[in-house]
Amino acid sequence: MSEALLALIERLRGDLTLDRPERLRERVDALDRIERLSLYLSDAPDTLALSADIAAQQARLDAVNERLYRNLREAIRRGDGAHCLREWMPLAGHADADTSIAQGEGYDHLDALLGGIAQWHEPADDVAALAPEMVFYQPTPARHIFDLIRRLAPGADDVLLDVGSGLGHVPLLVGACTSARCIGVELEPAYVASARAAADDLRLSRVSFIQADARAADLSQATVFYLYTPFTGGVLGEMLERIREQAQRRDIRLCSLGPCTQVLAAQHWLRAIDAELHSDRIAVFVPRGSGDSAS
Numbered sequence: 250m251s252e253a254l255l256a257l258i259e260r261l262r263g264d265l266t267l268d269r270p271e272r273l274r275e276r277v278d279a280l281d282r283i284e285r286l287s288l289y290l291s292d293a294p295d296t297l298a299l300s301a302d303i304a305a306q307q308a309r310l311d312a313v314n315e316r317l318y319r320n321l322r323e324a325i326r327r328g329d330g331a332h333c334l335r336e337w338m339p340l341a342g343h344a345d346a347d348t349s350i351a352q353g354e355g356y357d358h359l360d361a362l363l364g365g366i367a368q369w370h371e372p373a374d375d376v377a378a379l380a381p382e383m384v385f386y387q388p389t390p391a392r393h394i395f396d397l398i399r400r401l402a403p404g405a406d407d408v409l410l411d412v413g414s415g416l417g418h419v420p421l422l423v424g425a426c427t428s429a430r431c432i433g434v435e436l437e438p439a440y441v442a443s444a445r446a447a448a449d450d451l452r453l454s455r456v457s458f459i460q461a462d463a464r465a466a467d468l469s470q471a472t473v474f475y476l477y478t479p480f481t482g483g484v485l486g487e488m489l490e491r492i493r494e495q496a497q498r499r500d501i502r503l504c505s506l507g508p509c510t511q512v513l514a515a516q517h518w519l520r521a522i523d524a525e526l527h528s529d530r531i532a533v534f535v536p537r538g539s540g541d542s543a544s
Contacts, residue, residue, distance in 0.1 A: 253286060254303075257279070257283065257286065258283075258303060258306055261283075261306045261309075261310075262302075262306065267279065267309075268309075268313055270313065270316070270317045270320075273314065273317065273361070274357070274358040276310045276313060276358075277314075277357075277358040277361045279310060280310050283306065283307060287303055314361070317362075317365070318362070318365030318366050318368075321333055321334065321362075321365075321366050322366055322368075322450075322451065325366070325451045325452070325453070326451060326452045330425035330451075331426050331427065334422070334425055335426060337395070338395045338398070338426075339359075339392055339395055339396070354390070354529055356390050356391075357390070359392050359395065360388075360391045363394075363418060363421075363422060367417075367418075367421055367447040368447065368450070369443050369444075370443045370446065372442075372443060375438075376437055376439055376440070382480050382481050382482040382485070383484070384413075384480055384481060386413075386415045386440070387415075387477070388415055388416060388418040389419050389506060389531075391418070391422065393531050394418065394419055394422045394423065395426075397475075398422070398423060398427060400531075400533065401502065401504070402427075403423060403427045403428075403429035403473060404429060405429065407473055408429065408431075408432065408471050409430070409431045409472075409473040409474075409475060410431075410432045410434060410471035410473070410474050410475070411431070411433045411434065411475045412434055412463045412476045412488060413434070413436075413463060413476065413477065413479025413480065414433025414434060414440075414444065415435060415437075415444075416443050416444050416447075417433050417435075417443075417444030417447060417448065417456075417458060419475055419477075420433040420444070420448075420456050420457075421444070421447055421448060421453065421456060424448070424453045424455055425451065429455070429473075430455045430457075430470075431453075431455065431456045431457075432457055432458070432459060432470075433456075433457070434458075434459050434461055434463045435459070435460060435461075436460070436461065436462055436463070441459070441460040464487050464488060464491065468492065471495065471501065472502065473501070473502045473504065474492055474501060474502070474503045474504065475505070476488075476503075476504070476505045476506075477506045478507035478508050478509040479509075481509070485509060485512060489512070489513070489516060493516075496518065500536075501535070501536065503519065503534040504533050504534070505534070506530075506532070507528075510526060510528065510532045511526075513534055514532070514534075517537075518537055519534040519535070519536060519537065520534065520535060521534050
């Protein structure tokens with residue numbers, strides 16, 4: 250295994266293309282592999298001898314990433330985020346029929362990109378214990394958010410409301426990439442504080458976060474609702490009933506990811522836009538009778 254680490258360091262040292270900003274995926278993969286190999290071989294003599302070379306390559310790759318993240322932050326602050334961030338949007342090979350761009354529940358280089366831009370303070374000890382039927386927080390993978398942006402094309406007349414927004418991944422990325430107004434509703438105060446700080450730092454004036462129980466939050470402005478299975482059981486049922494009431498007043502779209510998608514698919518008042526639902530892709534629903542053709 251130490252030979253593998255040595256070979257990796259030598260390869261990275263000779264690969265100058267890794268200094269190109271667009272090769273983020275390769276840099277993130279290389280940093281991850283260095284970390285894993287170094288941890289596994291932490292007590293090996295060869296690893297100790299390579300420590301300076303390991304640190305040098307990590308510093309080199311981290312520096313390229315930090316420049317990229319800084320440039321993108323500056324672009325977002327001056328209002329050019331949509332152009333710059335959409336260059337990172339995964340492209341569908343067969344338009345909306347191609348689900349491969351947003352498959353899987355894991356995270357990748359696009360999450361490193363979003364994290365590097367937002368620079369969240371991730372609270373740990375300050376987070377309250379979960380109440381019954383509340384689900385442990387997991388951020389939506391960035392590739393799924395890009396997929397949602399591409400498929401829905403939110404515009405200036407849209408208001409996206411993220412139910413259980415956590416640190417604000419969805420509102421922040423949608424707000425930076427589109428002209429839609431974005432609202433995150435989150436019960437945990439520590440998450441709300443971190444999300445607000447990121448939005449303020451990026452000067453995203455159309456992105457806001459509300460600390461509230463979603464069952465009591467104001468839903469009257471939303472045209473797009475997003476749920477990454479924030480809760481289950483009766484709490485989810487209450488939330489869907491509130492959204493159904495809003496659907497009786499105006500056109501809405503309801504998007505979901507994770508186990509709650511099957512709950513939404515079973516609602517008599519909703520129909521899925523896609524002919525086939527995928528467990529690892531955001532599903533889009535509209536009220537039955539709606540003429541919405543988004544996909």
